[in-house]
Amino acid sequence: MPVALVTGANRGIGLEVCRQLAARGYRVLLAARDPIQADLAAHTIAGNVHPLVLDVTDAASIARAGADAVERFGRVDVLVNNAAILVDENSELFDISIDAFRASMETNVLGAIAVCQAFVPGMIERRFGRVVNVSSRAGQLATMSDYAPAYSISKAALNAFTRQLAAAANGTGVLVNSACPGWVRTDMGGSNAPRSVAQGADTIVWLAAAEEPAGRSGRFWHDRRERPTHYAGRTREDAADRRALWEACEALTA
Numbered sequence: 001m002p003v004a005l006v007t008g009a010n011r012g013i014g015l016e017v018c019r020q021l022a023a024r025g026y027r028v029l030l031a032a033r034d035p036i037q038a039d040l041a042a043h044t045i046a047g048n049v050h051p052l053v054l055d056v057t058d059a060a061s062i063a064r065a066g067a068d069a070v071e072r073f074g075r076v077d078v079l080v081n082n083a084a085i086l087v088d089e090n091s092e093l094f095d096i097s098i099d100a101f102r103a104s105m106e107t108n109v110l111g112a113i114a115v116c117q118a119f120v121p122g123m124i125e126r127r128f129g130r131v132v133n134v135s136s137r138a139g140q141l142a143t144m145s146d147y148a149p150a151y152s153i154s155k156a157a158l159n160a161f162t163r164q165l166a167a168a169a170n171g172t173g174v175l176v177n178s179a180c181p182g183w184v185r186t187d188m189g190g191s192n193a194p195r196s197v198a199q200g201a202d203t204i205v206w207l208a209a210a211e212e213p214a215g216r217s218g219r220f221w222h223d224r225r226e227r228p229t230h231y232a233g234r235t236r237e238d239a240a241d242r243r244a245l246w247e248a249c250e251a252l253t254a
């Protein structure tokens with residue numbers, strides 16, 4: 001059975017992703033920065049679930065988690081970069097300290113990059129892997145406004161990293177995508193959010209399990225549908241599709 005590692009999984013969407021992956025039969029490494037929280041959370045889930053200590057902002061912690069995962073399970077096939085912080089939801093750009101920007105980038109972007117640097121080379125070597133970066137529509141440049149500047153900028157950067165990693169892993173059997181769970185009832189989303197954690201985890205697990213999306217990599221998804229991260233207009237792929245359709249019609253009517 002594939003081995004899946006989920007960061008920031010002691011609560012919220014990450015915990016639910018672990019639950020859904022375990023229900024599908026995955027061996028799950030439930031990673032959290034606090035060992036007691038990791039242990040407690042792992043015990044709430046039925047199936048093959050194992051706590052792992054991993055602080056995504058701490059290089060030594062990532063190295064230890066990598067060694068621990070390989071020693072106990074031999075490999076990691078699926079990586080869900082879920083850990084994140086939202087420290088500036090009700091703040092305005094000019095009022096946010098540079099430290100808040102730095103902390104957001106360190107956890108939400110550099111954390112995911114460092115964890116990928118630890119685990120993705122092994123996937124590439126084995127010619128199989130799935131990486132899901134848990135992002136947000138707040139990071140879509142096409143619609144970005146003034147909501148939570150540090151968080152939104154960090155998620156835009158995470159989407160950019162998704163493109164870079166997908167390109168670096170192109171043709172290796174490792175698919176890399178990012179997904180927005182929607183507005184979800186968690187500590188981060190608050191109690192007024194319309195979605196349950198089960199709904200929020202759905203697309204993430206769908207990408208992680210990757211029966212779909214038919215080999216697609218470097219994309220941004222919401223509700224199992226691909227969404228534009230930057231420009232909502234026509235893309236080069238659209239133009240190629242239109243040309244192919246035109247040629248097929250011409251061939252049929254010739």
Ligand SMILES: NC(=O)c1ccc[n+]([C@@H]2O[C@H](COP(=O)([O-])OP(=O)(O)OC[C@H]3O[C@@H](n4cnc5c(N)ncnc54)[C@H](OP(=O)(O)O)[C@@H]3O)[C@@H](O)[C@H]2O)c1
Nearest residue numbers: 008012013055056082083084134136183184186187188189
């Ligand atoms: N909820 C929403 O409406 C919503 C919407 C769009 C996107 N998202 C995204 O969905 C993901 C999960 O969000 P959530 O709502 O479940 O958030 P949450 O309830 O606040 O949980 C965040 C998780 O990240 C962990 N974390 C924070 N810093 C960490 C670090 N340095 N190392 C390891 N773990 C760390 C937290 O651990 P501790 O318990 O130790 O703090 C916690 O387990 C995030 O990427 C978020 O941006 C959420």
